Amino acid sequence: MRLRLLALLCLAFVSCLPARAENAAPIKVGVLKFGTVNWVMDTIQANGFDKAEGIKLEVVPLASTQATAVGLQGGSLDVVVTDWLWVSRERTSGGDFTLVPFSTALGAIMVPPDSPIKTLADLKGKTLGVAGGPLDKSWLLIVAYALRTANIDLRTETTQEFGAPPLLAARAKQGQIDAVLNFWPYAARLEAVGFTQLIGLEDVVRELGAKGEVAMLGYVFNADWAEQNPLAIDGFIRAAEKANELLATSDAEWERLKPVMSANDPSFDEATFEALRRRFREGIPERELTSEEADAKILYQFLRELGGTKLVGKGTELAPGTFWHGSTQ
DSSP: OHHHHHHHHHHHHHHHSOOOGGGSOOEEEEEETTSTHHHHHHHHHHTTHHHHTTOOEEEEEESOHHHHHHHHHHTSOSBEEEEHHHHHHHHHTTOOEEEEEEEOOOOEEEEOTTOSOOSGGGGTTOEEEEESOTTOHHHHHHHHHHHHHTOOOHHHHSEEEEEOHHHHHHHHHTTSSSEEEEOHHHHHHHHHTTOEEEEEHHHHHHHTTOSSOOOOEEEEEEHHHHHHOHHHHHHHHHHHHHHHHHHHHOHHHHHHHHHHHHTTOTTOOHHHHHHHHHHHHHTSOOSOHHHHHHHHHHHHHHHHHHHHHHHHTTOSSOOTTSBOOOOOO
């Protein structure tokens, strides 16, 4: 009887221990092949933060944001990085996705060295490259900002050239467009070759009512999956936080990351490295989740007004549950 009782106690004790990483089901994280999410995932794995949390990451490189969304919706991926507007729209349509902030780094309008463009008003009559399409969130927020602060409608008073971020960056370098609104990694690369920032989205969102820097992008996953796997999602979030802390403080870790950052980038140099590192660090989220959510609700209304149902779907406000507040189990 004593032996049986001892065996039962040992079994109960072992069952309460966190699962060992090698025995845990892998968390499949979909990432763009050369996206900045790779830097965080590489940092997690190289430093064993996943194993320390009892999880195992399986990083799945993909070619497009559409592919990551399809993978998440189809169940072949557990986590991807996208924006809270997508999450809100999916929830409004019956989806169960939710989000934890990934980065507050946003885009910027960049102008060439010695450009005569010094203010938004100077963009009148100019050709402005815009990464993405007419419904790109950064573009619509800039439009709202210009209407409010300068009483100009960039949609009608500039000639827009919509396109892929690397193509527009190249055209800006070649002087084929006057200015470019680009995502932050490409804006940082332009900064490294002498371009200057006309205005950053960080300033735009504050003017539109946000109380701080807003994390538009986040780690997105199915809420039901997270409820069923609380140790996995909590471990993943903690591992990502550890990676951010290391990247915020360790220059040596960034040196280790250089080969990952420079992959498929023949123009990568020390100035590019420094700009990317600085901008990434500036984008590490530091605010309370409730503050992020409150600001997202404010920005949502500007995006809904300018983008309409094509952008936000049938929602009239940020869908409840868009931000993940933790497991209820």
